[in-house]
Amino acid sequence: MRLGSINGLRCKQLKLVVLAFFMIFILWKWEEGTYYNTENLHPDSLVLTHPANSRFVDQHTSSEEDFPSVDSFPDSVVKVEKQATGAPPPLSAVSVSVDVADEKEASRSDPKECNHRNGIWVSDKRRPLYSGFGCKQWLSESWSCRLTQRIDFDYEQFRWQPEACEMPEFEASQFLRRMQDKTIAYVGDSLGRQMFQSMMCMATSGEEREDVEDVGVEYGFILAPGAKRPDGWAYRFPSTNTTILYHWSSTLCDLEPLNSSDPTTSYAMHLDRPPAFVRDNLHRIHVLVLNTGHHWNRGKLRANKWEMYLGGVPNNNRNIAVIWKAKNFTIHSVVKWLDAQLPHHPHLKAFYRSISPRHFFNGDWNTGGSCDSTSPLAKGSGIFQNHSDDADAEGAVMGTRVKLLDITALSRLRDEGHISRYSIKATQGIQDCLHWCLPGVPDTWNEILAAQL
Template sequence: MKGSILRLRATKLSLILITLVCTMFLLWGWDKAPFLVSLIPQSQSLRLSPDTFIGSPMNAVSPEPKKDADNLPNSATNEASDKPEGYDKKSNGEDGENFKEKVWDASVPVDSANTSSVFTKKEKGNIPYQVKKQTCDYAKGNWVADDNRPFYSGGRCLQWLSEMWACRLTDRTDFAFEKFRWQPRDCEMEEFSGKKFLRRMRNKTLAFIGDSLGRQQYQSLMCMVSGGKLRHDVIDVGWEYGLVKARGALRPDGWAHRFTRTNTTILFYWSACLCDLQPVNPSDKNSEVAMNLDRPPAFLRRYLDRFNVIVLNTGHHWNRGKFDGNHWVMHVGGVPNLNKNVAEAKNFTIHSIVKWVDSQLPQHPKLRAVYRSLSPRHFFNGDWNSGGTCDNTNPLSKGKEVLKEESGDPAAAMAVKGTKVKYLDITALSELRDEGHMSRYTIKPRQATGQDCLHWCLPGIPDAWNEILYGQLSALGRF
């Protein structure tokens, strides 16, 4: 019996010694023998190629326009024919002030201009869980019929909406164009909510800076946030930004309004060329005006510290007709520019303003900057001054889907590349919606025969731009 026990103990001891020896051999081999390591599958590493910024914007240009195609007549809907709106009206409405405050509540900040993480949370028992995380290219997708559109009534949102863009007040009778939403290909955008927008923008300011298409986007957002309802809690704060009507002027240089319950300010500043304009001879009212292509607008420099979101755009004033009518003379480095090519000057300016804004972002960590691409024109069978029309009323007659990789506005896409300025690429998706323009419709009969195939009916296509903007800002996380 004793012998059996001793043999069993000896066997166990041998096994332990063998195990220790094998372990030591493996550890030594792991350190010395590369072939052991090669047995483990290797993970692939991501290789990121640094984006390059064009050294001289003048190297990437478009051909000089053959005619002043965008110089709309005052008798149509040129910006100079606008009447000032009664923005000092007061209103009421709910903005969700009783909810616990949240700022842009995506949990992961995203650096890419056209990507975002989309999170859908559902309840499983009592535990919320994440069910979707996708990248989102907002520029790709398709238009989808949606009876929940529009977000507001074009006949009632007159507190913010210019009458000349409220197609419900015109002699137009078809409004099928209002019943579509943009659906990105790779993700579900968060549904726009005016209440949620105001909660997330509590104590913040969003500024649109650009031309009349920027003004349309501003008016669209004001109507979307308010639901097109009269709001007595919204006050005119234009005076805080010097946006008051000067003596003899048709309108102020912009508008600013504040939703007092959340202290949210939304404003628009008129800067058709996104560069600094200064009279060459300030004492002469007929003086030429220096377009300083390499300087941002003075308004933007002065108030940048007060902004949390800026949305920039330019494009349709870069033609000889506008230059001559406004007495604009191109300057670079404080002196007249010898290169008179308008298209090259536009591209140079877009690169210049984007580069300047990008340089300011490190000093303004709570600022988000967005550059919006060019809004397309749809003049058929001529131009604005040669019988061009946009009479189509059939939605999506040009197609409903955008799948191409390149942007419809290559100059803008190239300018934002390699910067932290986000890109709101709306050109291609808007190109499909030629039925959404003001066209020949007006409130009062006019003698002019020209059609407006540049500006959009509201509600309309600019609402989709703001939905995408809302999605992009939500994806950027806290700021």
């Protein structure tokens, strides 16, 4: 009995061994025939890197900014981007990746999303899109570096090539046809006004246009007594009924005189209210571009007699009273309000433009800071990163229908494109390393805007 049991057990074990070998054989044949079939292998879409060509770029300029949290780079990993298809080879292709873990995760997805933030500056002899000599009708002479003593203009001949998509060539008449019966509004500080003037030059190809109508009065843009300029401009192209306008609002706060009968009165700076102009005209606007940033400092508030208000009363919240926190609160407040309005205005596309970087080196604007570089892309030509350099702007639009027009990192590579010491109105010894020469970098901001419309 015992011997029979042992033999039966051995027989079962033998059957199991045979069955195991059979299963292994089946799996091996399946893997050989399918999994390792070369016809089923897909090429990896990862961006190739070339360690031999890698260069470290140190672009931390936080000590020179009013708000380091906005304009400073985080710790970064530098790598070299692939050359864009059909694009001329860049001078260099240095890029910044914020989060390696995020990058590895993103690399598994195919295809890559085109966000226009990442890409390279490439030389393009077809640039600029208009002449600084010819666009006098729309362009402030102090921003037209062709009218100054500057003799180097290489900065005019670059275009931005996004990494994962082709950016359509801007063509004035085609753009105006696309914007038929539409109004494009820029609301912000002087960098917003540069973008507005850039668009006017681009839409007219920098040519004199007697047919373009000044319709500023329709939007309340009149020169107030004692003012140097109106608080905005608006022009209409009759052929397509396209209106392009700009409204001055350096902080995006609603400003209200505390005593309207007193010409020296202070102003309530409502951190939780968008500008009255935007509230009153939102229904007339089809493309809205907002920006703020460089006017948020104590000097500007004192000079303009702006007093922070919250909930219709003077702000007593010490935490919000900190300048950079007040700015962030305002940006989030305006974007949140705008997002709530969008369902009621389905025709409207809203953008918040990230901050334009300053390039003062060896001091600030009033302490001998300069931007004398005439070498385009001396610190690299490419950007690849998973987050915006303007974390405040990125955080404000996150989860909303307001789009981020992210121009900070790509503009940071263009320190040679500022007005520098060539500004007509600049005081001797003071350089303008905040505003840009036009034609120049703001044209690219508008090209990116046009590509997203």
